Amino acid sequence: MSTPVTSPAPGILTGKRLDELRSQGRAALIGYLPVGFPTVAESVIAARTLVEAGADILELGIPYSDPVMDGATIQHAVDSALQAGVRVRDVFDVVSAVADLGAPTLVMTYWNPVLRYGVEAFARDLSASGGAGLITPDLIPDEAGDWIEASDRHDLDRVFLVAPSSTPERLSMTARACRGFVYAASTMGVTGERTTVGAKAEDLVAATRAAGGEHVCVGLGVSTPQQAADIARYADGVIVGSALVRPLLDDAPFADRIEHLARVTSGLAAGVRHARTGTAQ
Amino acid sequence: MPASLQSMQGPYFGDFGGRFVPEALVAALDELEIEYRKASIDPEFQAELARLQRDYTGRPNPLTEVPRFARHAGGARIFLKREDLNHTGSHKINNVLGQGLLVKRMGKSRVIAETGAGQHGVATATVAALMDLECVIYMGEEDTRRQALNVARMRLLGAEVIPVTLGTRTLKDAINEALRDWVANVDSTHYLLGTVTGPHPFPEMVREFHKVIGTEAREQILAATGELPDAVVACVGGGSNAMGIFSGFLDDPGVRLYGFEAGGEGIDSGRHAARFSGGFPGVLQGTRSFLLQDDDGQTLPSHSVSAGLDYPSVGPQHAFLHEIGRVDYQPITDDEAMEAFRVLCRTEGILPAIESAHALAGAIKVGQELGPDATVIVNLSGRGDKDVTTAAKWFGLLDPETATETLEGDL
Ligand SMILES: Cc1ncc(COP(=O)(O)O)c(C=O)c1O
Numbered sequence: 225m226s227t228p229v230t231s232p233a234p235g236i237l238t239g240k241r242l243d244e245l246r247s248q249g250r251a252a253l254i255g256y257l258p259v260g261f262p263t264v265a266e267s268v269i270a271a272r273t274l275v276e277a278g279a280d281i282l283e284l285g286i287p288y289s290d291p292v293m294d295g296a297t298i299q300h301a302v303d304s305a306l307q308a309g310v311r312v313r314d315v316f317d318v319v320s321a322v323a324d325l326g327a328p329t330l331v332m333t334y335w336n337p338v339l340r341y342g343v344e345a346f347a348r349d350l351s352a353s354g355g356a357g358l359i360t361p362d363l364i365p366d367e368a369g370d371w372i373e374a375s376d377r378h379d380l381d382r383v384f385l386v387a388p389s390s391t392p393e394r395l396s397m398t399a400r401a402c403r404g405f406v407y408a409a410s411t412m413g414v415t416g417e418r419t420t421v422g423a424k425a426e427d428l429v430a431a432t433r434a435a436g437g438e439h440v441c442v443g444l445g446v447s448t449p450q451q452a453a454d455i456a457r458y459a460d461g462v463i464v465g466s467a468l469v470r471p472l473l474d475d476a477p478f479a480d481r482i483e484h485l486a487r488v489t490s491g492l493a494a495g496v497r498h499a500r501t502g503t504a505q
Numbered sequence: 506m507p508a509s510l511q512s513m514q515g516p517y518f519g520d521f522g523g524r525f526v527p528e529a530l531v532a533a534l535d536e537l538e539i540e541y542r543k544a545s546i547d548p549e550f551q552a553e554l555a556r557l558q559r560d561y562t563g564r565p566n567p568l569t570e571v572p573r574f575a576r577h578a579g580g581a582r583i584f585l586k587r588e589d590l591n592h593t594g595s596h597k598i599n600n601v602l603g604q605g606l607l608v609k610r611m612g613k614s615r616v617i618a619e620t621g622a623g624q625h626g627v628a629t630a631t632v633a634a635l636m637d638l639e640c641v642i643y644m645g646e647e648d649t650r651r652q653a654l655n656v657a658r659m660r661l662l663g664a665e666v667i668p669v670t671l672g673t674r675t676l677k678d679a680i681n682e683a684l685r686d687w688v689a690n691v692d693s694t695h696y697l698l699g700t701v702t703g704p705h706p707f708p709e710m711v712r713e714f715h716k717v718i719g720t721e722a723r724e725q726i727l728a729a730t731g732e733l734p735d736a737v738v739a740c741v742g743g744g745s746n747a748m749g750i751f752s753g754f755l756d757d758p759g760v761r762l763y764g765f766e767a768g769g770e771g772i773d774s775g776r777h778a779a780r781f782s783g784g785f786p787g788v789l790q791g792t793r794s795f796l797l798q799d800d801d802g803q804t805l806p807s808h809s810v811s812a813g814l815d816y817p818s819v820g821p822q823h824a825f826l827h828e829i830g831r832v833d834y835q836p837i838t839d840d841e842a843m844e845a846f847r848v849l850c851r852t853e854g855i856l857p858a859i860e861s862a863h864a865l866a867g868a869i870k871v872g873q874e875l876g877p878d879a880t881v882i883v884n885l886s887g888r889g890d891k892d893v894t895t896a897a898k899w900f901g902l903l904d905p906e907t908a909t910e911t912l913e914g915d916l
Contacts, residue, residue: 293527299671312802335525336789340785389530390532409527411689
């Protein structure tokens with residue numbers, strides 16, 4: 225799995241893909257899965273399934289011992305991946321094993337694993353494996369000097385978060401620091417499926433655009449095709465995590481879990497695709 | 506090098522500190538910092554805090570000379586700063602009263618906190634009752650079992666105690682859960698963090714609320730001996746009692762400062778909480794400091810006989826003071842701490858918290874090193890009532906049949 229990749233040049237991929245989709249009149253479906261869950265090899269199968277069933281952009285999470293922005297579903301999955309022995313460096317193998325599918329692949333990681341690996345070394349290896357960049361839930365641009373430099377050197381995207389509590393000054397500072405897209409947290413809270421997505425999300429997307437955000441995608445709590453469609457009307461992308469992880473937490477045979485994952489993904493993909501033409505099922 | 510080590514302002518202490526938090530919390534941290542800076546120059550706030558410290562906590566607490574204990578410490582003169590005599594039984598109340606008053610000023614109605622041994626949880630539940638605040642305490646499930654009576658104590662005071670069943674089920678996981686709660690409820694809720702770590706402004710602010718320990722100790726030692734001490738020693742969990750007492754002496758280069766971490770079963774065993782002996786710089790729970798971590802940056806579980814020192818990271822100003830060599834940080838094993846615990850009980854009739862017993866064991870070493878002409882202040886951060894079961898089991902003082910039934914959980 226460690227053969228070097230030739231297909232698409234790393235970096236600056238995410239924004240390009242979002243532009244293409246925008247010209248097709250639709251938003252992107254961005255799907256999250258943790259690396260190494262249930263095993264490293266099976267997480268490759270799951271990630272490929274996600275793209276084949278309609279995800280436009282992949283978000284691969286590095287399991288971490290202290291995931292403060294994650295709710296119970298993702299905590300259980302990453303905990304079990306860590307128990308199974310997943311290593312940080314496995315992320316590069318998984319990224320390169322899905323690169324042929326052509327979906328920009330971002331890595332979601334808490335900051336300490338990158339610090340320990342070395343910020344420059346991490347950027348170099350992520351770029352070499354064909355990764356598009358990083359989403360960093362506990363790193364704000366104020367603390368990201370080293371990562372901003374390294375991502376510039378290696379042409380990697382950097383996705384920081386904005387929240388309903390962000391001030392206008394912080395929205396514009398964060399929008400300036402981002403490349404790829406700005407991640408708008410739909411609600412004040414952590415990851416997990418919710419029956420309603422915060423009404424504040426649409427306002428936050430508008431405010432982030434007004435503050436200079438070129439592409440703005442919405443995540444946290446999105447779990448149904450209808451929610452995905454609602455968000456896809458106004459955002460550049462819909463980010464789904466827990467709803468995709470849950471089918472994999474099942475104790476059914478792995479093939480059944482993968483089939484379930486594909487079903488959930490295509491439902492969400494249909495929601496996103498028909499949002500602006502009014503034909504969401 | 507900053508002009509004054511004892512008044513350093515955050516967010517950074519050299520390469521350490523900062524705010525490694527989700528963006529959602531930044532607005533609340535900014536609000537907290539503004540309110541704290543206003544309060545620190547507001548005579549009304551200062552007067553109210555001083556009144557509570559005097560009438561509610563019982564400050565100033567004494568500086569007690571302990572000559573019989575000192576015979577075990579090379580004959581040096583040893584003085585104990587008696588934080589154990591504070592209301593609720595430890596130094597933790599100093600910080601909680603300060604933050605409690607800030608919560609009232611910010612107009613918030615709910616506080617959440619983490620607790621390991623239960624001392625910070627009890628102090629928080631106490632002040633929440635006093636100030637009419639809703640109170641939720643997160644505590645690792647493992648710790649709720651080990652400290653069952655402290656759970657009851659918090660509930661008697663009106664707090665809701667939520668056992669945390671994720672991760673290692675100890676203090677670190679309780680902090681994760683508190684952070685998740687805070688992200689979701691930050692409009693109404695203040696996170697009343699219990700030590701000098703976490704994102705800015707907590708390390709600086711919590712230190713300032715504990716500075717009273719060092720200020721009093723300095724006046725008291727001058728009154729007692731006419732001189733500054735040769736050494737000041739404290740135990741270091743997150744580091745709040747140590748920062749509090751060090752703050753009275755950091756700018757006096759002639760005063761040696763020692764921080765004693767939990768050496769657990771020994772550094773080589775890997776079962777300890779000695780961040781400066783077995784850790785590396787990294788980021789955990791909002792701050793950059795020294796932490797116990799593996800090659801992948803995953804947090805390693807810590808171990809100590811004392812729940813209050815059982816935490817894989819440490820306040821960022823300690824990391825800075827370690828790096829510049831101003832404070833000497835050393836590990837104390839479980840065995841050494843329990844021996845010092847026994848000695849203080851038997852020579853002075855004072856039952857210390859096991860956390861504080863690490864400082865006492867350190868003082869024995871420092872006294873032996875500096876000799877009989879030296880004067881040493883030990884911060885006795887808490888009393889040991891909560892540790893009676895642990896100590897009784899350690900020393901084999903219980904009948905085997907009654908051991909588990911009668912004393913399960915301490916007060
Ligand atoms: C009595 C006592 N001393 C010390 C500590 C360690 O905390 P810190 O290092 O913040 O003083 C605790 C924490 O629970 C405690 O209860």
